[in-house]
Amino acid sequence: MWGNSCRRFKLATQLTLEVTPRELTGSGSVGRMRRNDDEVPGVVYGAGADNVNISLSTRVLSKAMQSDTFLSQIIELQMNDNAERVVVRDVQRHPANEAVTHIDFLRIREDREIQVAVPIRFVNEDNCVGVRLGGGTITKNLIEVEVSCLPRDLPESIVVDMETIDVGSAVHLSGLALPEGVTITGLGTSDDTSRDLPVVSVSILRAQLDEEEAVEGEELAVTEEGEAVTEEAGEAAATDDAADE
Incomplete structure (x- = not known):
């Protein structure tokens, strides 16, 4: 459980998707399924269990993917009478029209940490002192960051408050406010500053x-x-x- 100081962080919401088992594999059968049944093929794997080929409605998936947090939230897959908690691990798209052609789901275990790319949400940009008083411009270098945590601690997003950022200042990865139990996977040690990338800056x-x-x-x-x-x-x-x- 988080302490009082971390209650401002919002946990990632859980999405539920209905999927069906898919017995036929191969490019031919998958192509016919997408054209005739309006479904997207996928696979569920990980956590020491067998891989399961699945399919799900193109319409339902497209609606779910409209959320900015789709790739960073816990998803419950409902298949027949079973339910599995997963995260999205890979989405393949058609090179011409960007339509989803395949999706991979990774099973999660509640006692094991997961690595997920979480979106960065910038707030108070209009009130940024470096823009409002200093005439600066906000430059966003990163819009997401990969974090490692237990599934129960996964945040919906990482918030950066721009209100007090002045001209010539920047927020680095090490300066992000993180919930308890959440770490940035690519940050490295405190002695290695080469990985401490700038997230956002205000400059002329x-x-x-x-x-x-x-x-x-x-x-x-x-x-x-x-x-x-x-x-x-x-x-x-x-x-x-x-x-x-």
Whole structure:
């Protein structure tokens, strides 16, 4: 169980999908199934059990995949009278139309850690001090991060609060707020900073600097032109005065 300080983290919700066992295999039978039955083939494997070939409704799968957290949540597969808890391990798509052609599910065990890519959710971007007061631009280097944890601790997303991030500052992997029991798989040790990648930063982009320099140049040109006109007018007035004398 999480402590009070971690209650702001939202656990990944569980999705339930109806699947049916699939006895026929091979590219020919799979292709006919997709065309005629409007179903997507898949496989369930892992946790020391046999692989099970399955199929599921294309429409149902497409609707489920509209969620940003589909690839990072626990899924319960209902097959006949049995249910298995899994996570998505791989999704294959058609190269031309991006339609899902195959999906792999990995069984999970409640007492073993799983590695899942969890989306990063950025909040308070409009109130970011580096943008609002410093005129900076937010650059997102990562939109997801792979974490390792027990299934019960899997977060729905990792939240990055942008409100206090100033120009010239960045949030690295080591600076992410993680729930208790959750670690980042690729971070390495504290002595190895090469893997501590920047997640998001606020900076003044080169294009912004060029634009500011161009504006300053135009203002300077206008000022110099005004000074030149004033100087010419003064010289003309002095000449007129000399002629009158």
